[in-house]
Amino acid sequence: MFKIDVPNSEQDFADYFHFRWKMLREPWKAPIGSEKDEYEQVSQHRMIRNPDGEVIAVGRVHMNSAEEAQVRHIAVAKKYQGKGLAKMLLASLESVARSEGAVRMVTNSTELSIPFFKSTGFEIDSANSNELGEQHRQQMVKKLSDPNAITLHPKWCKLLQKTWRDTIPISEQMGIKLHQYTGRTLETKASLNKNINLHGTMFAGSIFSLATLTGWGMIFLQLKEKGLAGEIVLGDGxxxxxxxxxxQPKAVCNLESLKGKFDPLSKNKKCSFNLSVAILDGDNPVAEFSGVFWVLPEKVE
Incomplete structure (x- = not known):
């Protein structure tokens, strides 16, 4: 029985990187150290050990953008190939990518590994191929979807995501994404890697921003539901x-927490709303946000 481990200690990483070098770089006569790159600190690493504690498989994933995750450096010791370990690693890395909000995964595959990635749902992206040393690599892509996510009014949800991106560009840098909207519940997620402090936890300011945008987003979608329009501003939080x-940073806003009336807006008057947002780490509650938002009538020119 094998299990996926997350390297944490200095020794874990020393074993992890040595195995990566031995499997992926030594055959090409590359020096020790060449197995690392500039993405190590912002990547999620996984490995498998045998009963004797020896590393026998490794893999890594990092975010290229708020929507795209890249898988690299999957390797399995020859003695253990054919036992499904590579698929175990890839499934674990894909889970990480989904939790970070990725909607697609890419990998630069060698000719020998193309069949493996095809068997796990990747397709060749013929528009993107490149040469790496002596290995001809082909970019492959896999679209990700969450079968449990419910997205009511997808056009509105896409417009909300676009509005965040266009008017608050830092939201994309933080990896804040709308995860699901049911009509009564709005759930958003953010990338921990893009908001991590020196303690290995999420910046308090990033948590506040995630909560604020989630509350703002709920009012935005409710305006759409009611056929109204206005400028939403945070009054107090x-x-x-x-x-x-x-x-796994996550924020949830339930419609039941929204207190206020939209009627004044239809009369070209401003209106205010109180709401609350629950902040979770995965499924564990870690913070609560309460905010007052104002909706101002659109200016008529």
Missing amino acids: NIHYHKPITM
């Missing part, structure tokens, strides 16, 4: 932190 976020 408070957040109580209970635990740090160390894994």
Whole structure:
């Protein structure tokens, strides 16, 4: 029985990188150290050890953008090939990519590994191929979808995501994405790697921003539901932190928490709303946000 491990200690990483070098770089007579690149600190690493504690498989994933994850450096010791370990690693890395909000995964595959990636749902992207040393590599891509996610009014949800990106560009740099909208619940996620502090947890300011945008987004979608339009601004916001976020930042706003009336807006008057947003680390509640938002009538020119 094999299990996926996350390298944490200095020794874990020393074993992990040595195995990567031995499998992927030594055959090409590359020196020790060439197995690392500039993405190591912002990547998620996984490995498998045998019962004797020896590393026998490794893999890595990092985010190229808020929507795209890249898988690299999957390797399995020859003695253990054919036992499904590579697929175990890839499934674990794909889970990480989904939790980071990726909608697609890419990999630069060698000719020998193309069949493996095809068997796991990747397709060749003929528009992107390149040469790496003596190995001809072909970019492959796999579209990701969450079978449990419910996206009511997808056009509105895409417009909300675009509005965040266009008017608050840093939201994309933070990896903040709308995960699902049911009509009564809005759930968003953010990338931990893009908001991590020196303690290995999420910046408090990033958590506040995630909560604020989630509340803002709920009002945006409710305006669409009611056929209204207006400028949404934050009037006041408070957040109580209970635990740090160390894994999967998530925010949830339920319609039941929204207090206020939209009627004044239809009469070209401003209106205010109180709402709350729950902040979670995966499924564990870690903070609560309460905010006051104002919706101002659109200016008529």
